[in-house]
Amino acid sequence: xxxxxxxxxxxxxxxxxxxxxxxxxxxxxxxxxxxxxxxxxxxxxxxxxxxxxxxxxxxxxxxxxxxxxxxxxxxxxxxxxxxxxxxxxxxxxxxxxxxxxxxxxxxxxxxxxxxxxxxxxxxxxxxxxxxxxxxxxxxxxxxxxxxxxxxxxxxxxxxxxxxxxxxxxxxxxxxxxxxxxxxxxxxxxxxxxxxxxxxxxxxxxxxxxxxxxxxxxxxxxxxxxxxxxxxxxxxxxxxxxxxxxxxxxxxxxxxxxxxxxxxxxxxxxxxxxxxxxxxxxxxxxxxxxxxxxxxxxxxxxxxxxxxxxxxxxxxxxxxxxxxxxxxxxxxxxxxxxxxxxxxxxxxxxxxxxxxxxxxxxxxxxxxxxxxxxxxxxxxx
Ligand code: NAD
Ligand code: ZN
Numbered sequence: 001x002x003x004x005x006x007x008x009x010x011x012x013x014x015x016x017x018x019x020x021x022x023x024x025x026x027x028x029x030x031x032x033x034x035x036x037x038x039x040x041x042x043x044x045x046x047x048x049x050x051x052x053x054x055x056x057x058x059x060x061x062x063x064x065x066x067x068x069x070x071x072x073x074x075x076x077x078x079x080x081x082x083x084x085x086x087x088x089x090x091x092x093x094x095x096x097x098x099x100x101x102x103x104x105x106x107x108x109x110x111x112x113x114x115x116x117x118x119x120x121x122x123x124x125x126x127x128x129x130x131x132x133x134x135x136x137x138x139x140x141x142x143x144x145x146x147x148x149x150x151x152x153x154x155x156x157x158x159x160x161x162x163x164x165x166x167x168x169x170x171x172x173x174x175x176x177x178x179x180x181x182x183x184x185x186x187x188x189x190x191x192x193x194x195x196x197x198x199x200x201x202x203x204x205x206x207x208x209x210x211x212x213x214x215x216x217x218x219x220x221x222x223x224x225x226x227x228x229x230x231x232x233x234x235x236x237x238x239x240x241x242x243x244x245x246x247x248x249x250x251x252x253x254x255x256x257x258x259x260x261x262x263x264x265x266x267x268x269x270x271x272x273x274x275x276x277x278x279x280x281x282x283x284x285x286x287x288x289x290x291x292x293x294x295x296x297x298x299x300x301x302x303x304x305x306x307x308x309x310x311x312x313x314x315x316x317x318x319x320x321x322x323x324x325x326x327x328x329x330x331x332x333x334x335x336x337x338x339x340x341x342x343x344x345x346x347x348x349x350x351x352x353x354x355x356x357x358x359x360x361x362x363x364x365x366x367x368x369x370x371x372x373x374x375x376x377x378x379x380x
Contacts, residue, residue, distance in 0.1 A: 002088060005078045006032050009039070012378075013134070013151030014359045015141055017065045019057035022360045023150065028067070028141060030153040031133040033080035037126065037155050039133075040094060044174045045072035045149040046350075046375045047362040049205075050096075054121060054144065055363070059301070063124040066142040067134055069149035070096040071178045071373075073170035076161075083158050091166045093177040093336075095328040096145035098159035112327045117159045119145055127157060150359065152378050162332035165340060172346045173336050175373050178323075180349060181335055182296060183210025183272060185324015188218060191268040191294045195219035200258055200266040201241065202282045203273035204232035206349060206372045207296060209239045211270040216240040217343060224266065226254060226278075231369070238348050247281075255285035262287070269293045276303040283307055288314040295320040349373045355380030 009030045014023035033039045051068040054060055076090045086092070098117020105111040105118075116127070124142030125132050133155035134141040134148065148154045164173065183206070191214075193199050199215040201208045204227045215223045216239070225233065225241040233244045243261065247254040259265050265287030271279045274297030283293040284307060293316070312318070326332060338344040352374035354361050365371035 002077060005088075008032070009077075009153045011152035012356060013067050013141075014069075014356060015065050015136070016055055016068055019062050019064060020055065023068075025357060025359075026136055028151060029135045030151065030155060031135070033078060033133075033155050034126070034128045035081040036083060036158050037080040037128065038083055038086055038158055038161055039077045039153055039155050040074040040092060040161070041077045041153055042072050042074040042149050042151060042378050044074075044171045044375055044377060045069045046175050046373050047071070047366055047371075048178050049366065050178070051144070052363060052366055061122045063122065063142050066124060066144055067148035067151050067154070068144045069151070070094070070145050070147040071175055072147065072149035073174035073177070074149075077153060079158075086158060086161060086163060090163050091168065091170065093162045093164055093173065093332055094147045094149060094154070094156045095160050095162060095177050095332065096147055097323055097328060098146070098157060099327045099329040100159045101329070106327070112323060112325055114159065117146070117157060121145060126155065150376070160328065162329050164333050164336045168336050168340055171375060171377070172350070173339060174375065175346060175349055176332060176335055176339070179206045179373075180210040180346065181326050181332065182321075182324045183207040183212075183270075184214045184335070184344070185326045186270050186272070186294050186296045186321050187211045187214025187268075189325040190319055190321045191270055191292055193218045193220045193268040196221045197267035198222040198224065198262050200224045200226060200269040200282065200285055202226045202269065202271045202278045203297065204236045204241070205272065208270070208272035209236060209349065209372065211272055211296070212236065212239040212241050213344065215268075220268075222262070224258065224261065226258075229369070235372070253281065253284075255281045258285040264288070265291050267291060271295045271297055273297045274299060276300070276305065279305060280307055283316065283318050284311060286316050288316060290315065292317045292319065350375055353377065
């Protein structure tokens with residue numbers, strides 16, 4: 001048994017003291033895990049847009065000081081009371097949403113929206129006692145989406161931890177704990193394009209390119225990337241995107257452009273922008289009779305989806321997905337195996353790499369739109 005079990009661990013973490021201000025590397029105290037919690041040693045983490053949104057805290061509830069980070073991989077250091085499925089040394093991915101395996105959603109094969117552990121961006125404390133496990137000189141530092149992986153050690157609810165194949169390289173599979181699985185699952189689990197079909201992807205960021213990777217895996221013959229930013233197109237070629245459409249280049253709605261390109265509409269479309277007009281276009285560009293559109297992007301608070309009901313009567317289907325419909329504990333180990341069997345490529349998503357001491361650089365890369373995923377090595 002490790003000498004740290006049951007004790008407070010002092011370690012380095014990147015603390016966000018204020019909204020929009022650079023993170024500061026601090027020595028933090030990490031309390032031992034309580035009932036149904038595990039303490040993880042984080043080896044690799046990555047930056048996702050959601051971290052940046054909540055760090056900027058424009059329009060969201062500001063919770064500071066806080067430790068961000070939710071895409072990561074690590075090793076179980078110790079376990080709390082009642083934890084039976086994990087043991088010290090297990091290789092794991094922490095996840096921002098959970099799977100308690102006990103609620104009506106977890107018991108349904110159709111849902112991954114666990115009642116107990118579903119994402120809650122306003123909560124900065126653990127469920128067990130409503131307190132934080134992080135502190136500096138006795139003052140609490142708050143958690144983020146139950147993961148807080150910008151710390152060498154973190155405490156996570158056992159329901160938010162996927163145990164994975166110990167042979168999997170953690171500096172690759174870490175990116176499966178959020179955006180990449182979301183896009184991949186949106187295609188493979190929800191849109192389900194038949195082999196040889198046409199798929200439109202709206203938004204060619206990391207999530208959209210993961211959706212394109214799903215379309216490639218499903219055997220789509222045509223993958224049409226739609227983005228307002230033409231700088232996204234060269235990169236998207238590496239993801240098997242065959243055609244590019246910039247809505248700004250046309251004086252008619254993009255759904256009409258796509259219908260003309262495909263003889264009436266695409267078979268599937270996946271919206272990964274968060275823009276309400278793109279969501280409507282993504283629905284209206286699918287073929288009547290069989291087309292399916294999937295909304296993945298997170299809209300603004302006051303957005304409303306408007307389309308003529310005839311679009312539904314003519315047998316188009318609109319769906320939405322959360323985390324690509326993957327159940328974190330049950331399904332993520334299977335996605336890791338897809339990578340291990342070389343069915344899924346992850347390397348092409350990892351465009352940048354920094355050490356923990358340079359974590360602020362990863363924010364700059366993302367804010368400048370240069371990175372898909374920047375991984376952060378905790379020991380460098
Ligand atoms: P990103 O900002 O890197 O990429 C979005 C792309 O969309 C950009 O290239 C942008 O130019 C393009 N775009 C914006 N408006 C457009 C429009 N009207 N038409 C065409 N292209 C447009 O973002 P990302 O990290 O890839 O995430 C994409 C979306 O997925 C975000 O809204 C994010 O919040 C959401 N998301 C959802 C889930 C979920 O579970 N549903 C999980 C993670 C992320
Ligand atoms: Zn549940």
